[in-house]
Amino acid sequence: MSTVDQPASAQPPGHPPHEHHQLHPSGEQFIAMQASPGFQNLKRTLRRFVFPMTAFFLIWYALYVALGAFAHDFMATPVWGNINVGLILGLLQFVTTFLITGLYVRFANRDLDPQAAALRDKMESEVER
Structure with a gap:
């Protein structure tokens, strides 16, 4: 039995009982929103970040693959001991992924979430009327 199906007294502490009579937005309200x-504006803001970042990463990755396929001598250039340029560039792929993820989280918290919350609040207030 899920917590939704359980009686209110069986709900985990801190969780309000599930209300089956909540108001929900209609399909027309979603389309209007x-x-x-x-x-x-929210979609434009998201695209302003996602499209350039995606293009950057795909170009960076394609460059890495192309260097691995066609520039063997360059990628095999020793940097320090057994560590070569190819290994460093490969590890930088992971660093870039984590960096882009961190930038996106910061961007979403700063730019997307406030806009999305305002839209959600507006829709919820319209449903309650």
């Missing part, structure tokens, strides 16, 4: 200037 998607057409709103606020939602369009």
Whole structure:
């Protein structure tokens, strides 16, 4: 039995009982929200980050693959002991992934989440009417 199906007294501490009579937005309200200037601005804001970052990473990755395929001597250049340029560039792929993830989290917290919260609050207030 899931916590949703359990009686209110059996709910985990700190969780309000599930209400089956909550108001939900209609399909028309979702469509109207998607057409709103606020939602369009949210999509533009997301795309302003995602598209350039995706292009950057794909180009960076393709460059790494192309160097591995066509520039064997360059990639085999020793840097320190058994560590060569290819190994360093390969490890930088992971570093880049974590860096982009961190940048996205910061961007989302700063730019996307406040806009999304405002849209959600607006929709919830319209549903309650």
